[in-house]
Amino acid sequence: MIVGIILAGGEGRRLGGMRKAHLRLGNRPLIDWVSGALEPQCAHIVISSGSRRDALVPDLVSVPDAEDGITGPAAGLLAGALWAREHASGSLMLSVSVDTPFWPQDFAARATPLLTGETHCVVSAFGDRDYPTNALWRPDSLIGHLAAIPPAPRGPRIRDVQAALGVRRLDYAPVNAQNPxxxxxxxxxxxxxSRRLMxxxxxxxxGGLASATKLAR
Structure with missing residues (x-):
């Protein structure tokens, strides 16, 4: 079983304070794109809402960061992992940033076999670039590591967390022409x-027109 957590706790400062979850692509909010991509892969989907306690989407559970705990995206990962342990014991956790609308629907199937031995995380990658917030985790291992880190104004960095847990890359460059x-x-x-979607x-x-033309012939 897999629990999907959408990381949507950012404040969107570089976007004028508009939360990324509410930005629209093709007249659909980004959070709808991401939740739609996660539905075939996950038994449960929750939203990391950061410091806010209100629900971003009425139909999905929002899990806020713990007060006076670690900060940044790692706080959202910890909140999601704790939810997964309580409500779906023994599950894996798939974390996806809310601004990743073209998330591949086969990621969980490809990443799960890579969680072996000392590997407790599989991170998404495209070519030479990794995307640390987009990854498959073993929640218990993640909780154990993050719970031992004292609160600080910033951090911990997710890259450092993954390195400590044991991580493998899942590179989509060989199978996708464009970065998902x-x-x-x-x-x-x-x-x-938006241009890519068009x-x-x-x-x-x-393609549909070409198929119809072939059938007509």
Whole structure:
């Protein structure tokens, strides 16, 4: 069993304070894109809401960061892992940033066999770049490591956590022409993903027309 956690606790400072979950791509909020990609892979989906206690999406459980604990994305991972341990004991946890609309629906199936031996995390990668917030975890190992870290104004870095736990990369460059882990940090990124979506829709439309032409012949 896999629990999916959507990391959506950021404040969107580089986007004028608008939360990434509510940004729209193709007239759909980013959080809908991500939750839709996770549904075929996960038995449960929860949202890491950061310091906020309100629900980002009425139909999904929001898990806030612990008060006076570790900070940053690692705090969201800890909140999700604790939820997974309480509500889905023995499950794995798949963490995905809310600004990753083209998340691959086969990630869990490809990553799960890599969690062997001393490997407690599988991180997404495209070519020479890793995406630490997008990964498959063993929740108990993650909790054990993060619970021992004293609170600090910043951190811990997720890369450091993964290195300590034992991590393997799952590189999609050999199987995807475009990066499925591309995210949104500023307006230009959202515009680039919008153009990519339009190209995908145009390609699908042209493919459908070609198929119909072949059938007509």
């Amino acid at each position: 882990f591309a995210g949104v940090n500023e307006l230009g990124d959202l515009l680039a993903l 190209d995908m829709e145009a390609s699908m439309a042209n």
